[in-house]
Amino acid sequence: MLPWKRLLTPLTALLLTAAVAAVPTAAAHASSAPTWGSPRSSEAENGGGWNDYSCRPSATHPRPVVLVHGTFANATDNWLTLAPYLEARGYCVFSLDYGQLPGVPLVYGLGPIDKSAEQLQAYVDKVLAATGAAKADLVGHSQGGxxxxxxxxxxxxxxxxNTFVGIAPDNHGTTLDGLTKLLPYFPGAEDVIASAAPGLADQVAGSAFLAKLNAGGDTVPxxxxxxxxxxxxxVVTPYTSQFLSGSDVHNVLIQNLCSADLSEHALLGLTDRIVFHEVANALDPAHAGATTCLSALS
Structure with a gap:
């Protein structure tokens, strides 16, 4: 066996492991995996109290909030803290599973990202039809951002x-601390990853998907x-690659709000109350409050 072939499998495994290590382990509520393009809300069923299709947005919070999980996550586990946080503040909150691979339960966000976006499209339409709202707000973590x-x-x-909040999003791809830069030295490695989990390949800095996504500007009016x-x-490295350019963009580095906040990729979307405070500010800027280290106690 050629040397590069002996190294191909360990490198691919390393890339996958690095991504898996930064997301929560899925809870044991497996179900059959739909094919790409078939949205399934992880109502769990309504296991966290959200995904209540009888919820009607209030005059104070007139738009439902759709939460979009990250890679190797799902619509329940990714939002066990943020969803109740927003519900307690009077929002109608929903979440979906997307990017399912056939035969792979529990963890999602692995399918082609353009197909995952089609699933989100169908799900937002479903939420708007159920709630009667004209628009929704989106909050996503990692790939979901x-x-x-x-x-x-x-x-x-x-x-x-109306509003889109990305928490630790890989807007311009990731190098996984430089690991992805090794791929060209292992012929066939990129093909293996793209075949096994196209959603991962799409997130590598320099991918064709990201080139299309970012061509002509980061945002839309x-x-x-x-x-x-x-x-x-x-996980998303360098972290500055997460930021967007545009006339209606608010880029936040959490340490500028609280230098003591040491949260890394996973915790930023899972448990960080300072992040949650900033999410609430973004969803309701008319009633936004200053975010400081004390916001972690709110």
Missing amino acids: MMPRYYLKFLGGAAKV GVHYTVIATRYDE
Whole structure:
């Protein structure tokens, strides 16, 4: 066996392991995996109290909030803290599973990202029809903070979304601390990853998907964008690649709000109350409050 072939499998495994290590382990509520393009809300069923299709948005919070999980995550586990946080503040909150691979239960966000965006498109339509709202707000973590941009840009989502908040999003791809830069030295490695989990290949810095997504500008008119990042992100690297450029963009480095906040990639979306405070500010800027280290106690 040629030397590069002996190294191919360990390198691929290393890339996959690095991604898996930064996301939560899925809870044991497996179900059959739908094919790509078939949205399934992880109502769990309504296991966390959200995904209540009888919820009607209030005058104070007139838009439902759709939460979009990250890679190797799902619509329940990714939002066990943020969803109740928003519900307690009077929002109608929903979440979906997307990017399912056939035969792979529990963890999602692995399918082609353009197909995942189609699933989001169908799910937002479902939520708007159920709630009677004209527009929704989107909040996503990791891939979920980037994938909706495809929906906004290419699938008509800008007409149906008011605010989009990306938490630790890989807007311009990731190098996984330089690991992806090794791929060209292992012929066939990129093909293996693209075949096994195309959603991973799409997120590598320099991918064809990201070139298309970012061509002509990061944003589209009519949508308010917020990006929340941490300098300690070990998955989306460099962390500055998360930020967007545009006239209606608010880029937030969490350590500029609280230097004591050491949250890395996973914790930023899972448990960081300072992040949650910034999400609430983005969703309701008219009633936004200053975010400080004390916000972690609110």
